[in-house]
Structures are given as C-alpha cells and as structure tokens.
Amino acid sequence: MNKPNAKKAKKVQxxxxxxxxxxxxxxxxxxxxxxxxxxxxxGCDRMVEAEGGSYCPSYAQPAKKWASGVCNFATHVRATVDKEGKVKINPLKASKRAARGR
Incomplete structure (x- = not known):
C-alpha cells in the first residue's frame, strides 16, 4: 500500500x-x-562556527566546563594517567567490575 506523500522534514546535522x-x-x-x-x-571536534564566532553545541557555557578540570565533552583531550601509569577510573565502577569478575 502506498502512503500519501508526507512533507519531508528539513534535515539538520x-x-x-x-x-x-x-x-x-x-x-x-x-x-x-x-x-x-x-x-x-x-582543537575540539565539537566546535561549530556560527554567526562569526566559535560555539560548542554540546554545552552553552564552555568556560564553566573547564573550571573544575577537563571538559568531559572535549574530543582533543585524553584521560589523565596517575603516577603508577594507570588510567584513573571511578571507584564505584571499579567495585562493580570486581563484583562481576572482570
């Protein structure tokens, strides 16, 4: 059965x-x-040029995301490594992984 032609929505990236x-x-x-x-x-891949400036579509106030350390949306920054050479992970996640046997 053929459906009637619906108006096509304008695709926005x-x-x-x-x-x-x-x-x-x-x-x-x-x-x-x-x-x-x-x-x-x-250097972040999320940055978008709009109206003559660069903006982050993921967060309205980028300066506040960087105030407490590294922005969690940043694509150009790697996870920090502690003194032992291991990547820092959330202790709650680590305990759950240990309980599952991973």
Whole structure:
C-alpha cells in the first residue's frame, strides 16, 4: 500500500547550530544563550562556527566546563594517567567490575 506523500522534514546535522539566531544578549539556540568557546576548547571536534564566532553545541557555557578540570565533552583531550601509569577510573565502577569478575 502506498502512503500519501508526507512533507519531508528539513534535515539538520546533529551538533550544528543552524537554527541559532544572534540576539542582543548573544547567540540564542533552543532558548539558551550560547557563550563563545574558550582557548582550551581549540582543537575540539565539537566546535561549530556560527554567526562569526566559535560555539560548542554540546554545552552553552564552555568556560564553566573547564573550571573544575577537563571538559568531559572535549574530543582533543585524553584521560589523565596517575603516577603508577594507570588510567584513573571511578571507584564505584571499579567495585562493580570486581563484583562481576572482570
């Protein structure tokens, strides 16, 4: 059976800021004011050029993500390695893995 032709939705690439509009307060995207990326974000694959500046579509305030250490959205930063040469993991996850026998 043939379905009637439905209107095709306009495809927007995930992570793009195509629907963003520049306002007096800044770049507005889905009701949030997006702040420009900080220097630590340079090299990240998530950065998008929009309205003459670079913005992060994953987080509206990139400076706050970097304030407590490394941004968890950053694609250009590797996990930290402690003094013993092992990657730091969450103790709760480690205990669950040990309980499962991994």
């Amino acid at each position: 995930k992570g793009s800021l195509a629907e963003a509009k520049m306002t007096e307060a800044g770049l507005e995207y889905k009701g949030m004011i997006m702040e420009p990326v900080v220097e630590k974000c340079e």
